[in-house]
Amino acid sequence: MLTPLVAVAVLAGGVAFAANQLSDENPKPANGAKPPAGAGQTSLPPTADGPKTAYPAGTLFDSFDYSGPNDPALAAHGWQARDGQGGPGIPNTWSTSGVSFPQVPAAQGGKALQLQLVTDGTKAGTRQAELAGTGGKFSTGTLAARVYFSEKPTSGRNGDHINETLFLMSPSGGSSAKYTELDYEYMPNGGWGAPGPQLDTTSWRSSKPGDRVTRPNKQSYKGWHTLMITAMDGVVTYSIDGRTLFSSNGKEFPREPADIHFSTWLIDLPFTGVRTWNMQVNWVYRKANQTVALKDVQAEVDAFYAQGTRYVDTTPRS
Template identity: 55%
Template sequence: MSQSRRTPRRRAWTVLTLPAFLCALAACSGGPAPGRGADAPVPSTAPTPSGPPGTLFDNFHYSGTDDPALTANGWEVRDGAGSPGIKDTWSSTGAGFPSDTTAQGGRVLRLQASTDGTKQGTRQVEVQSTGTDLFTGTYAARVHFSDKPTSGRDGDHVVQTFFPISASDSSANYSELDHEYLPNGGWGSVGPQLDNVTWYKADPPDRVSHTFKQRLEGWHIMMITAVNGKVTYSLDGKELFTSSGKYVPREKMDIHFSNWFIDLPFTGGSRTWDMKVNWVYYKAGEAVSQAEVQKTVDGFYSAGTNHINTVPKS
């Protein structure tokens, strides 16, 4: 269903240095020290955690987009040019890490997209992992979708997404696996709908997709399992779509979360759309059930572990 996609992604991002010793940095530490508030930065002298091999977990306990731990833990915030949506309107100002009483652990990554119906007044937002070390296995995230704007008039064709994707659209082994929620539809369709799309090529588009028609306001656990020659998309433990054959990952990918506009259907008055991410989890090479994912995530929260990355480097 989706667009013929993006300009090369690396050209559209603010350059942020990812140290080669990613998980040797103290920023990979667990929870805040006793007496620290929830909004305090992760201490830079904490020990590196150990954990299950081939595992990535992050619950986005950062003080802001300028927190050194964000970069050290392998995240970039998009700020610059490119597609999709309203071209060249990506802004890091839409990303934040506020407290949230509805979230496990009380903290979220908030992706706030806004527009007044003009390109000049539009801000889209995207946050991605870096390193392209994620391939087959289980991808999971607890995501809060919005059916209506946080402020302003309803009606925008907004896309709220969680997806692993190749570092370059022009790669010979291009891979992309999409969860895309369109509360008001788009591209001629009427929402609400969740589109699952497995891509073989970005340009010209070559993909298979499935549309699940249901309103999804609120928190959900989104999962993508890519093992044994097939990709399975699920929502809150319910399988929605499976692709196979050539429609499977062919190379390593990064995880992206984004909130953007397909078009600008009307002008007049600003409106803001929020998407939130509670945590993200990846297990290399294995199919993991939702119950097992949640049990592992609960264990990280209980141990005060905010970030872990034991995925082998390329």
């Protein structure tokens, strides 16, 4: 589950997959050189919403203001709700029915992407949810997303080994010779024999199990947080709310453009009974080939909302 830009990536419990409410408790230049003033400015593409203005090339912002998984604008803006086969988690249980865009009072702008996981404890009764970027547009730079992590289900018994994720992954998945994957995985109830809550940050060398470097962060991250991934000058840095959690370098550094993914999935099915989990994403932001501090990310996001701009993408088209 990776994407080579600065971003948040999540892997399915050491097994990468190639893909192809409200809150439950309420709620390159690889050398880092900066372009000269005015360089790289471009007007909004036809798919951008909001007043016509100019943004630097390599800017992405999405407030997830869509009507549902079949909204034509969702695909036009480079997103796809996953349906059908594959892993991670309970295999072949992905459904677009878990992807929605509700009104959320605690979200900036009042709306958010919601990924709802439903299970009755059986494979037949399990529906995992994912929204994936397409086109492999993201490489070095900064990726940020405001995410709501749940620590208990909105209904039903607690105790599932659920994974709430944000990750970057090569579009072709494990078949790529330059495989790239960067993950955030939040496990409020733990998993694979480890207790929770735990937030794993992981950079993958390849899609082979265990071929990665990772750092577990053993504390609660319930509620809204801004997750960031910065990939610049050979170093990948993961931070949450401006605090650095982990850095990796060397062979784990992105080698090709990747896609952004958000997902909720189950490690196993430990008991029966219907329960529902909700993860939410308020907005996502990306700036190519630059390290952007949290305060500057938030300032740009605030400006988009103030201008009524719901979506911007000035990524150069190949």
